[in-house]
Amino acid sequence: MDDFKEDLKNIDKKRLYQSLFVLFLLITIPVGVRLAGQVQVFTPKAQTSDNIQALTNQLLEAKKDYTEVDILERIGIGADTKANLTKMTGAAAARKAALLKEAETDPKSFLDHATLADQRSDFPAPVQPLLEEKRQTLGELTVLHADDFEKKVSKFFYKLKEGENLYNVSFTGEAPEVLSGSIVEVTGISLDKEIVAGGGEPQPIPTPPPFRVHFPIQPIVEGTTGIQKTVVLLVNFDNDRSEPVSAEEIRQIMFGQTGNSAFTYYKENSFSKTYFQGDVFGWFTIPGTADCRYWDWTTQAEKAASDSGINISSYPRRVYVFPTTNCPYGGMGTIGGNPSMSWIYLPEREGVYLHELGHNLGVHHANNLFCNPQCYESEYGDPYEVMGYNIYGGNFYHFNAPHKEALHWLPPHKIQIASGSATYRIFNEEEVLTGPQALKIFKPDTLEFYFVSFRKATGFDKTLPQEVTNGAAIHLWNENPFRQTVLIDAA
CATH class of the missing domain: 3.40.50 (Rossmann fold)
Structure with missing residues (x-):
């Protein structure tokens, strides 16, 4: 009988502790938590990059509600975690849509707002695919260049293939200067099929040719003949x-x-x-x-x-x-x-x-240096090159000497390297001739070369203006095919 009374006393204490715990939860749970039958499903609205932080806060608040309702459900108080999970999933989906738009238009802002990668595992499993994560991906990079000739602006796109997966890659800083087909390793924050990484060169991965990337040596154009x-x-x-x-x-x-x-x-x-x-x-x-x-x-x-x-x-x-x-x-x-x-x-x-x-x-654009009075480099600015603005009308001029070297059309023995003050003779670059057809002068302060060439009104160059054919053309280039050539002087 005494044992029974002791057990009853313990049961009463246990119930008292449970009641006090439930009372504590009811007092401390925010008013915004809705019990069974009261949860409202989040309806995504059109969002812009300006309110991604608000969406993140809303998602974290939904996660907090879900956690607290889950506790109530476990101790037997009427609560509906399913409805709260629906709310959290809706908030995460709206945030994901806004972040994906940001990744495309402003990669740096994407990284500033993609702050939940370290907390991803704390969210319920159905929500995790809607959140960003840290990713290190090894694959083959495709480098695409888009040309808006009317506005004279261009844009790069990068795609990284890892097995059967294809990712769009954006860089917040200076993008790597590699050619399509390079095998690279990219580290960044990913969401869905988007990866946003910082600038700089990716790490080279030893692999059989033709996809071997040699760093810090610049990319080499192959297969052009x-x-x-x-x-x-x-x-x-x-x-x-x-x-x-x-x-x-x-x-x-x-x-x-x-x-x-x-x-x-x-x-x-x-x-x-x-x-x-x-x-x-x-x-x-x-x-x-x-x-x-x-x-x-x-x-x-x-x-x-x-x-x-x-x-x-x-x-x-x-x-x-x-x-x-x-x-x-x-x-x-x-x-x-x-x-x-x-x-x-x-x-x-x-x-x-x-x-x-x-x-x-494998070559980039032919730019021009304009000075009036300050100097600036103009995209597509070289009017005497098809990799510049020479794409309209019926007169398509020759590639310049730097591009002909990059594409292996002018071999080393056709390019004279200046070794000091002297008189150098070069022949026009349009025809098959026996002598040198370009002169290279090293510019040590920028590790570039001045390319001196001579153009003649013949073949596709037959309509070149006389001011071009009367003298030498001078281009500046660093021998990296991923970099634009810059026309300094046309004659």
Whole structure:
């Protein structure tokens, strides 16, 4: 009997402690916590980068509510963790959408606001995929360059392939100067298929050629001579089935034996070392989109071509031609790469094809130095080079001497290295001649070279103005194909 009384006393104490604990919870739980039947589902609204912090605070508050309601449910008080989880998931989804937009438009702001990577594991499992995480990824990098010729501005895009996964990579600082096909390791914050990393060079990973990256040695352009086997796919959309050019017109632009075709232009520029040859297929119709989904379009176009019996993998160079799109560019191209890819959004303009194929071979833009009175470098500013602003009209001038060296068209024995004060003789750069066709003068303060060359009114250069052909042209370049050449003086 005494034992029973003692047990009863202990039970009463236990119930008293439970009651006091529940009372404590009810007092300390914020008013905002809603019990069963009272939780409101968060409805995402259109968000901008300005309120990502507010969304983060809202998510953390939802997590706090969820944790406290979970405690109530465990001790038997009517509470609904499922409804609170729905609220938290909605808040996380809205925040994710805003962060993804920020990753595309302002990578630095993305890193400033992506503050939950270290807390990711503290969230319920259904919420974790909606949150950012730290990631170190090893893969093959594709470097794409988008050209807005009208505004004379350009933009780089980076894609990193890791197995079957493809990530969009953004850099907050100076991006790595590597060519497409490089194997790199990127460390940063990822969300969905976006990775945002700091600037600077990625770490080199030893791997068999052709993807070996040598640091700190600059990237080397390869595969620029010989036959460049190219496929051109003509692609339109189910909401725009227009065909602004015919397959035969594109065949002439790319592979014609006369006129301003890519075949004749690159054959002459390379001293008959580089030939673009291939096939044109299409038009193929794919689903239309409201924005610039160039990578999705590429996948869909190649599938349509493969379904038609075309072996896309047999072409190391690929060109995709579109009618008017929602892309704010005239063209895009990978910097190097195997396969290389070009996207043409101005299909009637021959110069756009020549320009993007130059990127595919592995070179950047031809800029100009303007001084009035202060000096600044103008993107696309070289008017006498197709990698500059020389893409309109029917006069497409030769590549400059630095670009011809980068593409292995001017071999070392055709370039004179200045060894001191002396008189040097160079010959024009358009024709196959026996003497040197460029002079290099080292600039030790910036580790660059002055390239001195001579242009002659012949071939594709036949319409060069007389002020250009009357004297020497001087370009500044650091021998890195990823860097722009700068025209200092045209004559």
